Amino acid sequence: MTARKENQAAGNLYLVPVPIGNLGDITLRALEVLSSVELIAAEDTRTTSFLLNHHGIAYQELISYHKFNERARINLLIDHLRSGKDLAVVSDAGTPALSDPASILVDAAIEEDIPVIALPGASALLPALTASGLNDGPFLFLGFLPTKAKHRSQFLNQIKASPHPIVLYEAPHRIEKLMCELQQLLGDRKVCLAREITKLHEEYIRGTLTELSEPGRIKAKGEFVVVIDKAPEANQPNTQQIEQLVTLLKQEGISISSATKILMQATGIKRNQAYRLLLDKEEEASE
Structure with a gap:
């Protein structure tokens, strides 16, 4: 230069x-x-x-x-x-x-x-996301997935664990293969495929990965924007059920150490929380 x-x-x-x-x-x-x-x-x-x-x-x-x-x-x-x-x-x-x-x-x-x-202006990304019905604020944009197995696997793991909707780009000749790949990885998660955005045959195809991975379900024409729903939240412990289990454990006279382990395994709550609940129940009984 x-x-x-x-x-x-x-x-x-x-x-x-x-x-x-x-x-x-x-x-x-x-x-x-x-x-x-x-x-x-x-x-x-x-x-x-x-x-x-x-x-x-x-x-x-x-x-x-x-x-x-x-x-x-x-x-x-x-x-x-x-x-x-x-x-x-x-x-x-x-x-x-x-x-x-x-x-x-x-x-x-x-x-x-x-x-x-x-300059701000046209992009397929935001129209697809906002019209998908899956947008809830933050999102993860990954563009075109790598074709090499090692790198692709890393991106797929990001998709599986993402707490936010994911947006991908995909070519028409690879879209059916991608749907099958995602269905095997993510199960029946919701997805929206946007194709031909702003053109005469603009289309939004919404459904589950199981539905959209069926042969012939997608018209493979035009560039696709793929919006995938976020990973489902882990089941949160039901407060009422936890309270009932704490009461039962105390009634059975199980030691607080053993009861803590049982409570953790049954509900998925952390050790400190389980111990605190049992201790509180013990203090209530002694009043």
């Missing part, structure tokens, strides 16, 4: 979301940025050219920037920014650097003290 000229400010790196289907889902600010920057780096130049022409954007220069060339493009793009010129990065659809190329470029820009400006 060339050295930055003394006192010369770097250009801005803009991360510009683009529509995920409906061409109207682009912000005025995004159009303004795309029309003003000296260079646009696009995941697919044909798709981006179509979008820009649709909105009448007379762009200055457009080059490809995707997962197969993103490392090779880094020096070129950073040099462009260091020369004081602005750069906009766009993906095929949605927000750059979110399960799409650009995260490597962002890291490199930060390392060079180059301003990174992320």
Whole structure:
């Protein structure tokens, strides 16, 4: 990379979301940025050219920037920014650097003290989550699951134990296999599949993993956003049942040490809590 000229400010790196289907889902600010920057780096130049022409954007220069060339493009793009010129990065659809190329470029820009400006806008993630019926606040986003067995297993374990809903992306040719895999791991947990979001055939498929893993149940067309319900809470001890068991143990004259072990095993409560309950019952009886 060339050295930055003394006192010369770097250009801005803009991360510009683009529509995920409906061409109207682009912000005025995004159009303004795309029309003003000296260079646009696009995941697919044909798709981006179509979008820009649709909105009448007379762009200055457009080059490809995707997962197969993103490392090779880094020096070129950073040099462009260091020369004081602005750069906009766009993906095929949605927000750059979110399960799409650009995260490597962002890291490199930060390392060079180059301003990174992320515009809000279109993404498949939030519409799928909010319309799923499974959203209760916090959630875990995992993007596309790894294909290698070791890494995939680690992600699947996260899904199994997550106390929050999980959001995944999946390709149409792998969606049925994923449903079967999740059903074997999670049982009959609730799930919502969102496909073709903002497009003519937008669809939300809701049900259990057992239902949606049936052959032919899912029309495997379009990119999928998969929203999985959170892990079920462990059965909480019933207070009334615990009280009854404490009373019975005391009536049987079982020692407090043995009664504590029985109470822990029967209810799942901790030793200190079991001991305290038995001790309180003993004190009540002696009053």
